[in-house]
Amino acid sequence: MILSAAALLGEYGTSATSIDRVLAHSGAPRGSVYHHFPGGRTQLIDEAVALAGDFVTGLLDAAVRADDPVDAIDAFFVLWRDRITESDFRAGCPIVAVAVESNDDAPQLARSAAAVFARWQEILTALFVRHGLTEQRSRRLGSFIIAAVEGAVIMCRAEQSTAPIEAAAAEIHGLLLHTLNDRPQSQP
Template sequence: MSPRKTDSRDRMVLSAAVLLREYGASGTSIDRVLAHSGAPRGSVYHHFPGGRTQLIDEAVALAGDFIAGLLDAITQADDPVDAIDAFFVLWRDRLVESGFRAGCPIVAVAVETNDDAPQLARSAAAVFARWQDALAALFVRHGLTGERSRRLGSFIIAAVEGAVIMCRAEQSTAPIEAAAAEIHDLLRYALRDRREAGPLPRP
């Protein structure tokens, strides 16, 4: 059964997010999105009066929401170290399942120069900040200070994203497994030290 015409907008945004993972922002053209989504050509400027920039921007938001939802689920774990381990496993599995073709769509937008569409970089930055905040909140709940938690959240996102890029280049999971192991040990020590220090003083 062919897709309903009324869902062409959602299909185009989803296709753009998927294509960003493999082809980057410059490679995610309107033609490629139409071919991937099966949406009619006439729907492009009907649904996206801002053209390709609006489509890419909405794809970034969709991808950001998707990973944020996964983070929200993962960070409900009783052990924050287990939660971060699961986050790394998630990315490792996505790499393997795609044959090392799929990276992060947010990085795909962030690393390209978009002088004609600076809002794309701002959107990517907002997504990264949202993910970092989710991780920071996890660590605060488990006794780390707000400052340390924010640093760890930023470091983990940077480590994941860097490892994904290296994995794609090397066609191997070794970089992300190494990053996961080091962060696992770092968090064990950080959280152990916090527990041994006792409760934080009241402000």
């Protein structure tokens, strides 16, 4: 049910991710929702955000272990481009879906989304610090990359084209090459 909720969030958004839709997608019996999610729909969505956040965190962790930070970020853009095309431009980010909708009855959902974005930013910050950038520059760059990926995914869905993510990937690639090549080299 959590996997189904995460997939549905990315595809349809928070308000359209109902218990009925999750049950239909997952094939789970109705009674299992209230057994496993006593907090109801809000708990289910919150756990789907955590799961989706953990999944992308794992992908980012694997990517940033690469020796080349530019290759790592390129791979992250390719992953999203492939995900978008394989879903026929229906897949989106469940974290964005929760972040952009007002959830006045469940403000913890926005906090959960913010925590996921912060975790991703920390991973990218650590990557760039490890490759010689300052903490402040690394943090800004990490935030910018997340914003670029997420914005490009949204644009790809709207345009039914990979052009936005390919353009964002190319610009980030060039920016990273320039930034990492221009960093001060440590003296022996």
